[in-house]
Amino acid sequence: MSNREIIASNLVKRYGDFTAVNGVSFKVQSGEVFGFLGPNGAGKSTTVNMLTTLGIPTDGTATVGGYDVIKNAGDVRRVAGVALQEIGLDPIMKSMELLTIQGQTFGMSRKQARQRAEELLELVKLSEFKDRRVGNYSGGMRRRLDLALALVHEPEILFLDEPTTGLDPASRRDVWQEVRRLNRSRGMTIFLTTQYLEEADELADRIAIIDRGEIVAEGKPADLKAEVGGEAINVTFHDIDDVESAKSELHGMVDRIQVDRQTLRLYLSNAAASVPKVVQKLQSAGIELETLTLTQPTLDDVFLKVTGQRYDADGETIEAELHAV
Amino acid sequence: MSTVNPTYTGHKEQSATKSKSNRMPFVLQVTTLAWRSLVVNFRTPGAILPPLILGGFFLIIYEAQLGNASNFFLSGTSYINFILPLSIISSALSGAGVAGQSIVRDIESGYFDKLLLTPISRIALILGPTLAGAVILAIQATFIVIVGLFLGVEPATGVFGLFTVIAYAMLLGLSFAGFTIGIALFSGNAGATQGGSFLFFPLTFLTATFVPINLLDGWIKVAAQINPITYILDAMRSVMIDGWVTETLLIGLLACAVMGISTFGFSMVGLRSRTARK
Numbered sequence: 001m002s003n004r005e006i007i008a009s010n011l012v013k014r015y016g017d018f019t020a021v022n023g024v025s026f027k028v029q030s031g032e033v034f035g036f037l038g039p040n041g042a043g044k045s046t047t048v049n050m051l052t053t054l055g056i057p058t059d060g061t062a063t064v065g066g067y068d069v070i071k072n073a074g075d076v077r078r079v080a081g082v083a084l085q086e087i088g089l090d091p092i093m094k095s096m097e098l099l100t101i102q103g104q105t106f107g108m109s110r111k112q113a114r115q116r117a118e119e120l121l122e123l124v125k126l127s128e129f130k131d132r133r134v135g136n137y138s139g140g141m142r143r144r145l146d147l148a149l150a151l152v153h154e155p156e157i158l159f160l161d162e163p164t165t166g167l168d169p170a171s172r173r174d175v176w177q178e179v180r181r182l183n184r185s186r187g188m189t190i191f192l193t194t195q196y197l198e199e200a201d202e203l204a205d206r207i208a209i210i211d212r213g214e215i216v217a218e219g220k221p222a223d224l225k226a227e228v229g230g231e232a233i234n235v236t237f238h239d240i241d242d243v244e245s246a247k248s249e250l251h252g253m254v255d256r257i258q259v260d261r262q263t264l265r266l267y268l269s270n271a272a273a274s275v276p277k278v279v280q281k282l283q284s285a286g287i288e289l290e291t292l293t294l295t296q297p298t299l300d301d302v303f304l305k306v307t308g309q310r311y312d313a314d315g316e317t318i319e320a321e322l323h324a325v
Numbered sequence: 326m327s328t329v330n331p332t333y334t335g336h337k338e339q340s341a342t343k344s345k346s347n348r349m350p351f352v353l354q355v356t357t358l359a360w361r362s363l364v365v366n367f368r369t370p371g372a373i374l375p376p377l378i379l380g381g382f383f384l385i386i387y388e389a390q391l392g393n394a395s396n397f398f399l400s401g402t403s404y405i406n407f408i409l410p411l412s413i414i415s416s417a418l419s420g421a422g423v424a425g426q427s428i429v430r431d432i433e434s435g436y437f438d439k440l441l442l443t444p445i446s447r448i449a450l451i452l453g454p455t456l457a458g459a460v461i462l463a464i465q466a467t468f469i470v471i472v473g474l475f476l477g478v479e480p481a482t483g484v485f486g487l488f489t490v491i492a493y494a495m496l497l498g499l500s501f502a503g504f505t506i507g508i509a510l511f512s513g514n515a516g517a518t519q520g521g522s523f524l525f526f527p528l529t530f531l532t533a534t535f536v537p538i539n540l541l542d543g544w545i546k547v548a549a550q551i552n553p554i555t556y557i558l559d560a561m562r563s564v565m566i567d568g569w570v571t572e573t574l575l576i577g578l579l580a581c582a583v584m585g586i587s588t589f590g591f592s593m594v595g596l597r598s599r600t601a602r603k
Contacts, residue, residue: 082442090434091434102439105349105443106443
């Protein structure tokens with residue numbers, strides 16, 4: 001199998017005084033789905049721009065499929081397919097025309113390019129709209145066509161920059177399904193940026209979390225979650241004043257407590273077995289509970305642990321109170 | 326390599342259409358992008374029609390207002406022969422904005438980035454729409470020539486002279502298009518591109534606009550002498566009035582080359598600037 005790795009070494013991108021990406025390093029193995037996760041403005045798209053030769057790094061190096069993104073930019077473009085966050089489609093053109101031109105730019109004859117376009121239109125379920133101008137397509141249709149354009153030359157490495165942002169749940173599931181299929185049936189390395197924790201958890205073999213231009217965590221989702229701890233008990237109170245009282249009461253029973261508005265999240269070993277004790281402790285202190293649930297750790301917990309902030313896809317900083325006790 | 330997907334079974338779905346060379350010949354890159362640019366422009370005729378109409382309009386007005394006044398410097402030939410090249414150049418000026426606007430539209434829609442991600446040559450990305458702009462200009466020039474024929478144009482070099490005038494218009498169009506594409510790449514903005522196009526506007530008037538250069542005097546004569554458009558206009562007028570004057574035609578070609586190379590260089594710097602900002 002050919003080299004399908006993506007390697008970034010100390011990538012830096014500065015715009016004047018602002019550092020958008022600050023020393024990012026990682027290695028994506030051949031045939032891996034790699035989730036690159038972070039809130040808006042964290043540096044995901046800037047990193048993708050550098051890896052796909054669209055932007056030039058201020059410092060650092062990167063190779064895609066064994067090719068240097070600066071010295072061998074043409075080769076990188078030949079082995080990689082890219083669907084950017086901003087869907088790059090000419091609204092005046094028809095999907096058949098766009099796909100045919102795309103195929104020709106990768107060296108296909110016009111006949112080959114048209115044949116390939118037909119295959120891809122079938123794949124993304126746009127065959128019946130092939131002679132309609134793209135400007136008349138819905139958001140989901142445009143996203144699917146953009147994915148088809150990225151696949152025209154049968155790339156060995158696929159970059160998907162927030163491929164499901166703005167899609168309805170059904171379209172999002174279609175994209176997920178297609179990502180899995182491309183990875184499994186073709187061994188395609190997929191570099192997927194997303195602001196959705198759920199998406200990274202669902203699709204990625206490994207993830208890296210980027211925040212404010214720096215990678216703050218990297219690993220398999222399961223391993224990262226295991227590092228956070230086991231199950232947690234979430235307790236919600238009717239009265240926000242009870243939160244502080246409950247925190248004092250439970251202080252000695254748990255490993256860590258996270259406060260989020262009217263909810264206490266209790267991290268402790270053997271959480272399920274500890275539920276009765278927690279309830280009893282609170283009742284004996286006269287504190288009334290609204291709900292109590294047991295949850296598995298999520299990537300949200302991972303993000304909280306490594307950044308000290310609750311994850312928010314819009315990039316807003318939400319400080320959460322994190323107590324190690 | 327622990328995370329390589331275990332279900333990978335090789336390229337089972339490889340399409341029969343997979344290209345072996347993965348490289349499109351350069352000439353085909355340029356013509357494909359030019360064709361695409363033409364398709365887009367013809368689907369949005371609003372950008373093409375006004376310069377077309379304007380060129381014909383100028384020709385009619387110049388002939389009506391200045392036709393009789395020209396007798397003292399044009400012995401034996403009609404003013405329409407003299408002024409036709411200027412109408413074509415005026416049309417070229419407004420028509421050249423089409424190429425820049427095409428690029429702006431691609432930048433705004435994100436399609437320009439899509440093209441940057443293909444192995445297509447950066448030079449072809451500029452030359453494609455430039456060529457399309459020149460083709461559109463040739464169509465506009467042909468239309469103005471037809472209007473001129475109705476107004477009594479009789480070139481000294483016959484029908485080949487008219488083709489020569491259209492060819493010079495195309496060459497000039499390449500230069501103008503390169504300039505507006507450069508502005509589009511630097512600014513990425515439709516308004517700035519439109520405004521930038523009019524930087525060329527004075528060039529069409531700082532020349533032997535309505536009378537031959539030997540009748541000009543003072544600063545306007547100096548300006549006309551250093552303006553390359555003067556020599557292109559001279560070449561076009563010579564085939565209309567004097568016949569085939571090799572030296573004038575060659576100087577005209579040289580002026581086209583100087584302008585074309587300069588504006589192409591400008592557009593390449595614009596492209597570099599745009600990619601460096603990403």
